[in-house]
Amino acid sequence: MARVLLFGALRDLAGWREQFFEGVSDLTDLRSDIARLYPELAEALGGPGVQVAVDKALVRGNLALSAQAEVAFLPPMSGG
Amino acid sequence: MSVTVQTDVFDAGDALSAFSRSLPDAGGVVSFTGIARRDDGRTQMLELEAYPGFTEPWIETLVEEARARFSLSAVKVIHRIGPILPGEAIVFVATAASHRREAFEGADFLMDHLKSRAPFWKKEHGPDGARWIEPRQADYQDLTRWTAAQPPR
Numbered sequence: 388m389a390r391v392l393l394f395g396a397l398r399d400l401a402g403w404r405e406q407f408f409e410g411v412s413d414l415t416d417l418r419s420d421i422a423r424l425y426p427e428l429a430e431a432l433g434g435p436g437v438q439v440a441v442d443k444a445l446v447r448g449n450l451a452l453s454a455q456a457e458v459a460f461l462p463p464m465s466g467g
Numbered sequence: 468m469s470v471t472v473q474t475d476v477f478d479a480g481d482a483l484s485a486f487s488r489s490l491p492d493a494g495g496v497v498s499f500t501g502i503a504r505r506d507d508g509r510t511q512m513l514e515l516e517a518y519p520g521f522t523e524p525w526i527e528t529l530v531e532e533a534r535a536r537f538s539l540s541a542v543k544v545i546h547r548i549g550p551i552l553p554g555e556a557i558v559f560v561a562t563a564a565s566h567r568r569e570a571f572e573g574a575d576f577l578m579d580h581l582k583s584r585a586p587f588w589k590k591e592h593g594p595d596g597a598r599w600i601e602p603r604q605a606d607y608q609d610l611t612r613w614t615a616a617q618p619p620r
Contacts, residue, residue: 392518394588395588396588399599436601440518440521443518443521443524461586462588462601463602464584464588464602465582465583465587465589465601465602466515466546466558466582466585466587466589467546467558467578467581467582
């Protein structure tokens with residue numbers, strides 16, 4: 388199971404901030420689940436500048452997900 | 468070193484006074500305050516979002532990098548989240564060093580990275596609705612100043 392968090396424009400697009408995905412073993416698995424349920428969101432997640440953090444650490448490519456994994460999709464950032 | 472991410476409004480003057488008082492031996496202190504612009508009424512409110520537990524450590528790592536690179540003796544960063552009205556401070560950065568160049572460059576480095584790399588998301592609310600703001604090309608360009616070869620000191 389993975390707890391998925393969305394930020395910024397991604398959250399507005401999806402219409403939700405947080406959701407649990409059952410039975411996903413890795414990021415690729417999670418992405419295909421998202422693509423099946425929320426095709427428009429899945430496309431945005433693959434967009435330019437979207438980063439992924441697993442358990443609050445940025446990752447690239449695929450990664451196995453623990454049962455309590457927290458996966459955050461982070462659109463381009465803009466502070467101050 | 469002090470990093471604060473807060474929803475409360477703060478007074479940049481007070482923040483600078485407190486920072487300066489805590490540093491009896493600094494040779495120089497530089498501060499920058501970012502303020503929400505009115506943009507002729509186009510911006511009625513900014514809304515900033517952070518990722519709690521991720522944003523603060525990210526800034527702390529950045530501050531540590533700045534401290535080492537510019538020999539800073541102290542750094543203070545305050546960043547607002549939540550609703551921010553025009554005229555209110557969004558971000559405050561203060562650096563202290565033995566000499567002015569390090570203090571100036573440290574503050575400049577921190578602001579360039581906070582602007583387009585730090586995990587914040589910014590939504591602008593105006594008369595025509597709301598939109599998410601992404602860094603401008605110029606903001607990304609500013610970052611390249613810090614990756615170019617460093618001149619010998």
